[in-house]
């Protein structure tokens with residue numbers, strides 16, 4: 035028999051095949067036994083003690099998530115005040131917003147290295163120290179350069195926290211609670227975003243120095259986290275064992291499980307670490323990850339999930355919610371700020387649904403359901419924008435103001451074209467649903483909430499009932515867009531929001547965990563900055579509905595990615611999860627004795643399938659589930 039071996043196939047004798055098959059079955063029974071041994075929460079005193087402590091631990095760790103949400107969310111409200119007080123150009127505004135996200139992308143990568151070297155606890159303390167320093171710098175900043183330094187500092191903290199906290203919580207949690215506890219971190223992210231929008235609302239009434247409070251308040255949770263970790267919270271036993279601190283590791287395990295009988299768990303972690311050490315190759319961890327097929331697969335799944343999370347447009351939708359609400363008829367600025375807080379609250383509320391569902395339905399079903407809903411609601415948003423564009427009111431008044439005459443705004447015949455040009459806005463009168471005397475006029479460069487001059491310029495407003503629409507057009511289809519927004523948050527927040535973080539915290543073996551999470555977190559930040567920076571340009575070229583149809587298409591791609599690649603990790607011990615991505619051998623009993631078989635596992639629909647191929651007979655996939 036001639037054999038052509040392809041990548042991923044191994045030539046085996048029947049004896050080896052049978053032996054491997056037995057090993058696979060043994061391991062799988064062990065996993066099942068461990069999973070079923072995991073009792074429901076609070077079923078005994080020990081479990082009560084253990085879960086109480088891990089909940090406290092998750093709370094202090096997730097303050098890192100809160101700061102991530104707060105610092106990324108608070109800036110939009112602070113910018114409204116800052117741009118007036120510091121006279122910031124559009125370039126500086128953009129710089130102050132995106133510098134934080136850019137710094138987070140870089141420091142998430144560096145965080146991987148620091149995590150491996152100094153452990154999870156020290157990295158979380160480092161992040162809270164950086165957050166504190168950043169908050170102080172921002173609240174006392176005398177000028178825009180110091181503000182930039184503060185925003186960069188805060189970004190460094192966010193990056194380290196975003197990759198360390200999920201790993202720490204995952205490593206401390208018992209398997210049956212892990213998904214829920216790690217998802218609490220995302221709940222805190224969205225909670226931080228919500229509190230930030232409330233703080234923005236409250237301090238927006240304080241036109242002088244209000245931004246100092248908005249940006250500086252983050253110091254409070256940062257100090258709380260530092261103190262909590264300094265005095266009470268232990269290092270991860272997995273990291274301790276990996277570094278050879280076995281006695282400490284056993285003590286921490288005993289403390290967090292609230293029981294003396296941690297032998298099984300301790301030995302199982304130790305066994306895996308020893309095995310990993312034997313197999314560990316040489317060179318930088320990233321090269322070893324890329325060279326090892328199973329971990330490489332996990333990395334692709336982890337980075338892909340983070341990429342699709344951002345490509346499905348969450349931050350655009352959140353950022354754009356104020357405009358969507360204005361389209362729906364909210365005219366007053368202050369009301370729009372409070373309604374944006376309502377959007378952030380909806381995101382938070384539905385993340386809570388995710389915390390409740392993750393251990394009930396599992397990561398895979400939750401992510402799949404969520405991405406389907408996300409895609410559908412993105413298309414509802416797109417249709418809403420399309421209908422609004424088609425019914426876009428015409429420009430029928432050409433004011434004789436000299437500023438308008440010199441501007442390109444004068445050339446637009448419909449509101450739709452006018453609002454897609456960032457330099458123009460739509461000025462009109464409304465009588466019931468009738469729009470009259472509408473014009474396209476240049477926006478005031480110092481304040482987009484009014485025109486540069488004429489009827490919609492607040493300074494010399496000739497007619498106070500003239501309305502000004504910047505970035506949107508008055509439409510009677512706003513309810514479709516509003517429906518799309520609510521549907522979007524309700525479907526994105528329970529799954530696509532938290533699952534990329536949760537799944538990443540569990541899919542890598544210990545030796546690759548810090549680096550794997552560092553890479554996937556920075557993919558998240560890179561795509562975050564990419565999507566938010568390109569949104570307005572994409573909308574200019576494709577219009578708003580085009581941009582949202584594009585996001586719909588990306589969500590469809592994301593669906594197939596999740597469908598084909600994401601296995602279920604619910605209930606498994608961290609040490610067992612790697613096997614979901616690894617090449618395994620098994621045999622089909624019917625195959626003949628002296629035959630050699632090409633064997634390759636494949637991940638399909640979340641179940642593991644092991645394939646045996648006899649050259650004459652083709653591939654036969656058998657499922658062990």
Ligand SMILES: O[C@H]1[C@H](O)[C@@H](O)[C@H](O)[C@@H](O)[C@H]1O
Pocket residue numbers: 220223224227343348349381530531532558562
């Ligand atoms: O998981 C979070 C969450 O969904 C936030 O609302 C979003 O702003 C972040 O970008 C994301 O990573």
